[in-house]
Amino acid sequence: MKFLKSPVKKDYSTQYSLEEKVKNIIDDVKTNGDEALIKYNFQFDGNDRKLLSISKDEIDSAYEKVDKTLIEFIKAAASNIKKFAEKQKECIKPLDDFETSPGVFLGHRILPVSSCCCYVPGGGYPLYSTALMLAIPAKVAGVKRVVACSPASKETGSISPYTLVAMDIAGVDEIYCVGGAHAVAAFSYGTSQIKPVDMIVGPGNQYVAEAKRQCYGQVGIDFIAGPSEVLIISEEKGNPSYIAADLLAQCEHDRQSKGIFITTSNKLAQDVSVEIERQLNGLETRDIAEYAWENNGEIILVSSIEEACRISDEYAPEHLEIHVEDEDRTISMLNNYGSLFIGEYAAEVFGDYISGTNHTLPTIRASRYTGGLYVGNFLKVCSYQKINKKGVDSIGKAAEALALGEGLYAHAKAARIRLG
Template identity: 65%
Template sequence: MNYIKQSIPRDFSQQEELVNNVRNIINNIIENKDEALFQYNIKFDGNNRTDLRVSRAEIEEAYKLVEPSLIQDMEKAADNIRRFAEVQKNSIGAVDHFEVNQGVFLGHKIIPINSCCCYVPGGGYPLYSTALMLAIPAKVAGVKRIAACSPTMKGTEAIHPSTLVAMDIAGVDEIYALGGAHAIAAFSYGTEQIKPVDIIVGPGNQYVAEAKRQCYGQVGIDFVAGPSEVLIISESMGNAEFIAADILAQSEHDVQAKGILVTTDEGLGKQVLREVDNQLATLETQEKARIAWENNGEIILVDTIEEAYEISNEIAPEHLEIHVSDETKAMESLTNYGSLFIGENAAEVFGDYVSGTNHTLPTVRASRYTGGVYVGTFLKTCTYQKIDPSGISSIGQIAYNMAIGEGLYGHANAAKKRLK
């Protein structure tokens, strides 16, 4: 393995300060509730509103401020996301009356989580697509109370109109005008205006991610997300123009975003390096994308495609694109990724917006142990059992013996009473 371009190591020296700052915010929300929310809204967003829940009138007004063509595009994207979520839900089945031993019947039920908060970022861009990606699977799952929140536009009391419209299209029940770590704390512990939820989903900046980490246990979360990332594996047939465009699409998210190419072809790697520079020259978001690419971007040259798959599995990227001749072998070899994009036409941008898969995905190697947000994120698999007298005969003595072996005599007694 050799680097045609290598990233700069990241500096984590400020991590302790971040942890302490977020802890103080959470404690302030727990103690002072709405009053603390008002203070943070003013401090971080210049948002002076005291009625945090967005009214129906505000939502209707937002529709008037969004281009009808964009609303139609959102509705089409929502339809694709919804249809795929419905197929996924139908694939998650209950188990009923499985007789594991004579008279011992087991099963499980698929039960929707009762309430959720969809956190929709609103810092650099109005990420209305995230509202669709989070709330629609929750709706399909059958979540009874779907809340959502997003920071207001800087210096205003209003969430971006396109984000409000997307939340409404997605079926959100309650919308709140706040964001940041204080929003996570509010939906975890509750305030006068905000009733806590059972799970919080959605990406955000480092303060949001740290707040989710610290509040986990009090509330469920999808995962702790870090900077966005894409890894592209390509053999010599890869289209350098497409690859460069996909790397820059990722890089414009954030100065911490990461784009990586792993290739078996040195010529392609160098061509992509030149193409990134060419496209950056005319990219409207080049200021942010250039920093991300220069600091975090990588081009890795490998001897074999199998080595590329090993590197990818170790990195465990959020988005993984493959431009290879044997796609079947690639899919068998690749195991760690948030979402897979197969072939040069399956650009990450389509998954981000409209193809129907979810774009809320695990980052910083979390795809080693979890997938992205989907309808199953909002479902619980809860087991049950029913045992008749013949079941006591088949397993009762075993339970008694094992309890005695562990020294748990109360357990043993409970089994013994039934053995009589």
């Protein structure tokens, strides 16, 4: 393994300060409720609205501000996401009355969570596609109350019309104009205007991620999302234009985003470097993409695809693209990734928007232990047992003995009393 381009070393000295700032925001919201939300909305987003919920009139107005053709494309994306979520849900089945011992019947039920909040980022871009990715699987799962929130645009004092339209198409029940750590606190603990939820999903900036971490337990979460990342593996026949385009597409998210390229070909590595510089010229988001690539981008030269796969599994990337001849063999060597894009035509952008897989994916090596958001995140697999007298006779003495072995005498008695 040889690094042809390495990232700049990161400084994590400000992490403690971030934790303290977020803790103070959460405590303020818990104590002062809507007053704190309104204060932070104005402080961070210039949003001075007092009523946080979005009205139907605002949603209707948003449709008038969005190009009709784009609305149809949003609906097409929503349809694909829904179809895939429905197919995934079919794989999650209840289990009825499995008999482990005579008279002992076990099973599980599949139950949706009652409520969730879909956090849709604002920031530099109105990421309306995220509204689809979060709310549609929740709806397919059967969540009764699907809420969404997003920070206000500084220009309008309301949520971006693109985001409002996407939220409405996704079937969101309630929409609130609030973002940041204070929004996470509000939906975790509740305020006068905002009823708390059982689960919060969706990406956000470092304050949102830290707030989700601190509120976890009070509320369920999907995972802690960090800066977005893509890793591309390619042999010598890879297309440098495609690879460079996909790396820059990732880098333009924000200055912390990361693009990693692993290849068996020194020539392709050099060609991709040249192509990145060429494509940066004239790119509207060059200031962000170039900064992210220069500071976080990596190019790694390896001796084999096997080595590339081992390195990729160590990185455990959010998005993983493979541009190789023997796709099946390569896939068999890969275990850690949020979502896999197979072949040079399977660009990450298609998964981000329209193909139907979810783009809410684990970052910062979390794909070692979790996959991306899907309909199953909103479903609880809850076991049950049904035992008759025959069942008590078959397992009662064992239960009594096991309880006595642990010194739990009331447990033992609860078994013994049923044995008669």
